[in-house]
Amino acid sequence: xxxxxxxxxxxxxxxxxxxxxxxxxxxxxxxxxxxxxxxxxxxxxxxxxxxxxxxxxxxxxxxxxxxxxxxxxxxxxxxxxxxxxxxxxxxxxxxxxxxx
Amino acid sequence: xxxxxxxxxxxxxxxxxxxxxxxxxxxxxxxxxxxxxxxxxxxxxxxxxxxxxxxxxxxxxxxxxxxxxxxxxxxxxxxxxxxxxxxxxxxxxxxxxxxxxxxxxxxxxxxxxxxxxxxxxxxxxxxxxxxxxxxxxxxxxxxxxxxxxxxxxxxxxxxxxxxxxxxxxxxxxxx
Numbered sequence: 001x002x003x004x005x006x007x008x009x010x011x012x013x014x015x016x017x018x019x020x021x022x023x024x025x026x027x028x029x030x031x032x033x034x035x036x037x038x039x040x041x042x043x044x045x046x047x048x049x050x051x052x053x054x055x056x057x058x059x060x061x062x063x064x065x066x067x068x069x070x071x072x073x074x075x076x077x078x079x080x081x082x083x084x085x086x087x088x089x090x091x092x093x094x095x096x097x098x099x100x
Numbered sequence: 101x102x103x104x105x106x107x108x109x110x111x112x113x114x115x116x117x118x119x120x121x122x123x124x125x126x127x128x129x130x131x132x133x134x135x136x137x138x139x140x141x142x143x144x145x146x147x148x149x150x151x152x153x154x155x156x157x158x159x160x161x162x163x164x165x166x167x168x169x170x171x172x173x174x175x176x177x178x179x180x181x182x183x184x185x186x187x188x189x190x191x192x193x194x195x196x197x198x199x200x201x202x203x204x205x206x207x208x209x210x211x212x213x214x215x216x217x218x219x220x221x222x223x224x225x226x227x228x229x230x231x232x233x234x235x236x237x238x239x240x241x242x243x244x245x246x247x248x249x250x251x252x253x254x255x256x257x258x259x260x261x262x263x264x265x266x267x268x269x270x271x272x273x274x275x
Contacts, residue, residue: 010118012212017125020205024198029134033141051155056232056240066167067252071259078266
């Protein structure tokens with residue numbers, strides 16, 4: 001297995017594990033961290049291809065993903081804190097007000 | 101023996117870092133305490149930074165450690181410390197969608213892996229292993245992609261305003 005295939009498989013595995021984490025875990029904070037893992041998988045894929053192509057375009061996109069991840073966390077964490085203050089739990093099953 | 105080991109040191113380290121990053125990701129799914137999950141994610145990110153360093157894109161490795169580990173995960177760790185450790189959500193790790201979730205994860209990995217296997221390793225037009233440095237990245241960023249660079253600042257301002265608005269909702273509710 002060559003380097004590109006290895007790293008792309010790792011990127012796919014990280015993305016799939018992150019998605020599984022979002023689906024199967026109960027804790028909202030752990031779900032957020034699994035989303036970060038998915039972004040990391042996408043980043044690894046971009047960096048691998050950017051490295052292979054020898055172009056800086058992929059790196060620019062990676063930088064933009066860093067910024068998006070930071071903005072996501074900056075908005076998501078206050079929402080989680082607000083929900084915890086209201087429901088007194090991190091359990092996703094308690095947040096059923098958003099139905100329908 | 102040692103010479104051949106040293107010659108392949110980079111490849112060996114790449115395999116080692118990739119395996120450790122994967123192990124951290126798997127640990128994230130099975131550990132119970134959010135703090136331990138955060139530590140597993142931090143180790144995965146640091147090992148990915150090592151992978152980026154081995155690929156020769158050192159500035160992305162630095163960004164990975166500075167932005168992800170230094171900013172995002174430190175923020176996450178602080179929030180975990182703010183919350184109640186006796187939360188009932190910690191007693192039950194998995195939701196009712198455990199089996200479908202795992203099956204979907206395996207199916208996704210299989211589909212992507214199959215697609216990856218069908219593509220040749222060499223992308224058409226690839227310059228084998230041609231490195232690009234910070235200078236090339238910075239020139240591309242500030243000449244060709246300046247609009248995106250400016251848009252990131254707009255996005256960050258929007259995120260800060262949104263965070264303040266959420267805190268304000270919180271304050272109004274408590275009176």
